[in-house]
Amino acid sequence: MGEFIKIENLCHAYASSQDEQVLALDHIDLTITAGEFVAVIGTNGSGKSTLAKHLNALLLPTSGDCLINGLSTTQPENLWKIRQLVGMVFQNPDNQIVATVVEEDVAFGPENLGLPPAQIVERVETALELVGMSDYRLHGPHLLSGGQKQRVAIAGALAMQSQCLVLDEPTAMLDPLGRQEVLQTVKELHASSGMTVVYITHFMEEAAAADRIVVMGAGKVLYSGSPVEVFSQVALLKELGLDVPLAAEIAKRLRENGIDLPENIITDEELAVALCP
Amino acid sequence: MSISLKNVTYTYMPKTPFEKTAIDTINLEIQRGEFVAIIGHTGSGKSTLVQHLNGILKPTQGTVTVDGVDLHDKKAAAKAARSKVGMVFQYPEHQLFEETIYADIAFGPKNLGLTEDEIDQRVKRAMNFVGLDFDQYAQRSPFQLSGGQMRRVAIAGVIALEPEYLILDEPSAGLDPRGRDEIFQEIVQLYQSSGITVILVSHNMEDVAKMATRLIVMNGGKVSLDGSPLEVFREPEKLKTAGVDVPPVTALLRLLKLRGLPIDDSLLTIDEAVATITTALGERKEC
Numbered sequence: 001m002g003e004f005i006k007i008e009n010l011c012h013a014y015a016s017s018q019d020e021q022v023l024a025l026d027h028i029d030l031t032i033t034a035g036e037f038v039a040v041i042g043t044n045g046s047g048k049s050t051l052a053k054h055l056n057a058l059l060l061p062t063s064g065d066c067l068i069n070g071l072s073t074t075q076p077e078n079l080w081k082i083r084q085l086v087g088m089v090f091q092n093p094d095n096q097i098v099a100t101v102v103e104e105d106v107a108f109g110p111e112n113l114g115l116p117p118a119q120i121v122e123r124v125e126t127a128l129e130l131v132g133m134s135d136y137r138l139h140g141p142h143l144l145s146g147g148q149k150q151r152v153a154i155a156g157a158l159a160m161q162s163q164c165l166v167l168d169e170p171t172a173m174l175d176p177l178g179r180q181e182v183l184q185t186v187k188e189l190h191a192s193s194g195m196t197v198v199y200i201t202h203f204m205e206e207a208a209a210a211d212r213i214v215v216m217g218a219g220k221v222l223y224s225g226s227p228v229e230v231f232s233q234v235a236l237l238k239e240l241g242l243d244v245p246l247a248a249e250i251a252k253r254l255r256e257n258g259i260d261l262p263e264n265i266i267t268d269e270e271l272a273v274a275l276c277p
Numbered sequence: 278m279s280i281s282l283k284n285v286t287y288t289y290m291p292k293t294p295f296e297k298t299a300i301d302t303i304n305l306e307i308q309r310g311e312f313v314a315i316i317g318h319t320g321s322g323k324s325t326l327v328q329h330l331n332g333i334l335k336p337t338q339g340t341v342t343v344d345g346v347d348l349h350d351k352k353a354a355a356k357a358a359r360s361k362v363g364m365v366f367q368y369p370e371h372q373l374f375e376e377t378i379y380a381d382i383a384f385g386p387k388n389l390g391l392t393e394d395e396i397d398q399r400v401k402r403a404m405n406f407v408g409l410d411f412d413q414y415a416q417r418s419p420f421q422l423s424g425g426q427m428r429r430v431a432i433a434g435v436i437a438l439e440p441e442y443l444i445l446d447e448p449s450a451g452l453d454p455r456g457r458d459e460i461f462q463e464i465v466q467l468y469q470s471s472g473i474t475v476i477l478v479s480h481n482m483e484d485v486a487k488m489a490t491r492l493i494v495m496n497g498g499k500v501s502l503d504g505s506p507l508e509v510f511r512e513p514e515k516l517k518t519a520g521v522d523v524p525p526v527t528a529l530l531r532l533l534k535l536r537g538l539p540i541d542d543s544l545l546t547i548d549e550a551v552a553t554i555t556t557a558l559g560e561r562k563e564c
Contacts, residue, residue, distance in 0.1 A: 043453040044424050091451065143295075145319050172451040175319045175480045176522050202453050241455030246525045246547070253551040259558055268529045275554065276536035 003067075004164060004196045005032040005055060010064035012050055024050040026219035027064070034163070037190045037197040039207035039227075042216030043241050048200045051216070052168045055198060056086035069163070084113075087157020089167040093149030094142075102144075102152055103128065103137040109160040120159075127158035130193075131185050147178025151185055158189070164196040165189070171203060183209060204231070204243045208266055215240070228264045247271040278309040278344050280330055280362070280442060280474075285339035287325055299325040301498040302339070309441070312468055312475045314485040317495030318520035323478050326495065327444050330476065331362035343442070360389075363440030367447045369431035370424065378404075378422075378430050379415040385438045403433035406467050408459065425456030429463075436467070442474040443467075449481060457481075461488060482524040486510065486545040494519050507543060526550050 012025040025047050032038050042048050053059040054066045057073040069085055071078040090096050099105035103124050110120045128134045131151040141149060150170050157165055167186065171179040183206050190197050199210060207213050213230040215223040217240050223230060231237070231248045238244065244252075251265040251274070265271050282305040289297045300322040307313055307330075317323045328334040329341050332348040332355075341348045346358035366372070375381035382403055386396045404411050407429040414422075419430045428448070435443065445464065449457040461484050468475050479485050485492065485506070492509040494502035496519035502509045510516070510523050513531070522528065530542040530550055539560065540553045 044456060147319075169451065175520075177318050177520050241453065243454040246529055249547060250529070250551060250554070253547070254554060254558075257551065257555045259555065268532055271529065272532050272536050275533060275558070276538050 002034055003031050004034040004036075004069055005030070005198075006065075006067040007031070007051075007054070008065045008067070010054065010061045010066055012047075012054070012059060013062045023219050025054075028219075028221055030214065030221055030224075032196060032198065034196055035194040037187075037199070037209070037211045039210035039213045040198065040200045040216060041202070041204070041207050041213060041242060042222075046216040047219040048216050049168050050219075052088070052166050052198065052200055055164070055166050056083050056088055058088075084160055085162060086164045086166055087154075087160055087162035089150060089153045089157065089165065089170045091169040091172045093146050093153060093173065096153050096156075097141045097149060100140055100142075101137075102133065102139050102141055105141055105152060106137075106155045106159050109156055113160070123159045123161070124155075127155040128152075130158055130189060131155045145178060146174045147181040150174070150178070150182045154182075154185060154189070162195075164198065166198045166200075168200045169202065170199075171201065171206065179203065179206070202243075204245045208245055215242075227266055231266045232263050280307045281305070281342045282329065283340050283342075285329060285336045285341060287329065287334060288337045289325075291337065299498055300329075300495075303498075303500060305493070305500065305503075307442075307474065307476060309474050310472055312477070312488060312490045313493060314477045314479055314489035314491070315493045315495060316479060316482070316485060316521050317501075321495040321519065322498040323495045324446060325498075327364070327446060327476065327478055330442070330444055331364050332359040333364070360438070361440055362442045362444065363435040363438050365432050365435050365443070365445045365448060367450060369435075369448075370419075370427035373419040373427060373431055373434075376418060377416050378409070378419050381419050381430060382434045382437050385434055389438070399437045399439065400433075403437040406436055407433045407463055409433065423456075425452050425459065428452065428456075428460065432460075432463075440473070442476065444476045444478075446478045447480065448477070449479070449484070457484070464488070482522050483526065486524045486527075494521055496520070506545060510545070511543060 007028050007030040010025055010028045011023055013021045013023050015021060040048050057079050060073055066073045068082045071082055073082055097105050098108055106124045106127055107120050110123050128137050131154050133151050133155060141152060171182050186197060187209055189195050201207055208227045213227055214221055215230060231245055234244050234249060234252045245266050247268050248266045251261050251271055255261050261274050265274055282303050285303045287300050289299055315323045329336060335349050343358040343361055346354050348355055348359055373381050379400055382400045383396050386399045401411050409429055419427055448460055465488055467473060489506060492506050493500055494509060501519050502512055502515055510527050513523060516523060524545055526545055526547060530540055530544060534540055534542045538557050540557045544550055544553060
C-alpha cells in the first residue's frame with residue numbers, strides 16, 4: 001500500500017479584514033496511506049475544512065505541496081485527474097445535488113467524462129446499490145431525507161470511481177438516524193472496496209470508527225494516532241474544546257475515584273466488559 | 278398566559294399527488310415560563326409544528342392562540358400576538374445581511390418604530406445576553422466572525438425584539454462542542470434571568486435532558502410523549518418507535534444495569550453516573 005495523500009510543509013494564507021496575512025494552515029505535514037480511514041477532528045476555525053479542500057484542489061497551497069497519488073495539486077494539468085480520484089461530500093446536502101432525479105444526479109459526473117451511455121447506466125446502478133439507494137433512483141432528491149441525500153452525494157463520487165472519499169462534516173445537519181446511515185455506508189464502503197476515507201467530524205463516536213484520528217488546532221496537526229491513543233488524551237481534548245466519547249470520560253473519572261480500569265476504554269461496550277466481567 | 282394549539286392539522290400541497298399531512302390533530306398548551314424541548318426524527322413534524330407557533334404557517338384545520346388571541350384573526354391584536362413569539366431558524370447566520378453587527382441586530386427593533394435610544398439599549402442588552410462585547414464587536418462586519426459568533430449575532434437580532442416566547446430550531450447544528458456548550462449556556466442564562474419562555478427543537482438528547490423542564494416527542498405528525506425529561510426517558514420503547522435516542526449517559530447506564538451492575542439507570546448527567554457506578558462497585562466488593 002503506497003502513500004495516497006502526501007502533504008508536505010503546506011501553508012495556506014488568506015488576507016483578513018485588516019489586510020493581515022492569516023495562516024489557515026500552518027506548515028502541515030501529513031501522509032495518508034491508500035485504503036486508510038482517517039478521521040479529522042478539531043474546533044471550528046482549526047483548518048479542517050481548508051485542509052479538506054486542498055485534497056481535491058479546490059484550494060491550492062500558498063507554499064508547500066499536496067500530492068494526490070503522486071500528482072501535485074499545484075500543477076494545473078493534474079487537476080482533472082485529481083478531482084476524479086478524490087470525491088467530496090459537503091456538510092449541507094442541498095448544496096451539492098444538481099439534478100431533479102436521483103439517478104441523473106449520480107450520472108452527472110460520469111456523463112462529463114464522456115463515457116458511453118451503457119457504461120454510465122452500469123456505474124450509476126452499481127453506485128446506488130453500494131449506498132443502498134437503488135429503490136430511490138427515480139425519486140426527486142428534494143423529497144429525500146438528509147441522510148438519504150448524503151448517500152446520493154456519496155454515490156456520485158462512487159460513480160466517478162473515485163479512490164478516495166473526503167467527507168466534510170457530512171452528518172452535521174442530520175438527525176441521529178441519518179447520522180448512523182451515513183457513517184454505516186462509509187464504513188461498509190471502506191471495508192468492502194478498501195477506499196481511502198478522510199472523514200471530518202465534530203462527533204467523537206463517529207471519529208472512533210476510523211483507523212486513525214488526526215487532531216487539528218490553529219492550522220496545525222496537533223496529534224495523530226489510533227482512536228484509543230487519541231481518546232485516552234482526555235485532558236488535551238478538553239483543553240482544545242473537543243468532546244471525548246462518554247465511556248472514555250466516565251472511565252477516567254472512575255479511575256480518579258480509585259477504580260482499577262484499563263486505559264484503552266473508548267466505547268460503552270468496552271466499559272461494560274471492564275466493569276461487569 | 279400560554280401558547281395553545283387546538284386540533285391543529287397541517288397538510289402540505291393539499292389535493293395534489295404530493296399531499297402530506299405533516300401534523301395531525303395536535304392539542305398542546307405551552308405555559309409562560311416553561312423550557313420546552315421538542316424532539317423527533319426528521320419528518321416527524323417538529324419544524325412544521327413550531328412554524329405554527331408564531332403564525333408562519335396557518336393551520337389547515339384548528340386554531341393557534343397566543344395569550345388567548347387567535348394568530349390568524351384579521352384584527353390588529355393578532356399582529357401584536359404574533360410579535361410576542363420570536364423565532365430563530367436553523368442556520369440563522371444565513372440571514373445576516375447588514376454591514377455592521379450593530380445594524381443587523383438593530384434592524385428588527387427599528388422596524389418596530391422604536392426611538393434611537395431604545396434601539397441602542399436593546400442592541401446592548403441583546404449583545405450582552407449572547408456574550409458579545411459591545412465595544413469590541415458592534416461596528417464590525419458580521420461576515421468576518423466565526424460560525425458560532427455569527428449565530429450569536431443572529432440570535433441577538435431576535436432577542437432584541439424582546440419576544441415573550443423564544444423558539445430556537447436546532448441552535449447548535451454545525452457548531453463544535455465548545456460553541457455548542459456556550460450557546461446552550463447563554464440560552465439557559467437568558468431563560469433564568471429574564472423568565473422568557475423557551476421552545477427548543479433539538480436532536481441533542483444530552484443537552485435537552487439537562488436544560489428542558491418539559492419534553493415533547495413528535496412521531497408521525499402526532500405528540501407521542503409529553504412530560505419531564507425523567508418521565509420521557511423512562512419510555513425506551515416509545516422513544517425507539519419515534520426514532521429518538523435516549524441520552525448517551527442513560528444508554529450507558531442501562532447497558533451496565535443489564536450486565537448486572539446494581540445502579541440507577543434513570544440518571545442523566547455524567548456526575549450522577551460516576552457517583553452511582555462508584556457506589557455500586559463499592560458495594561460489590563463488600564459482598
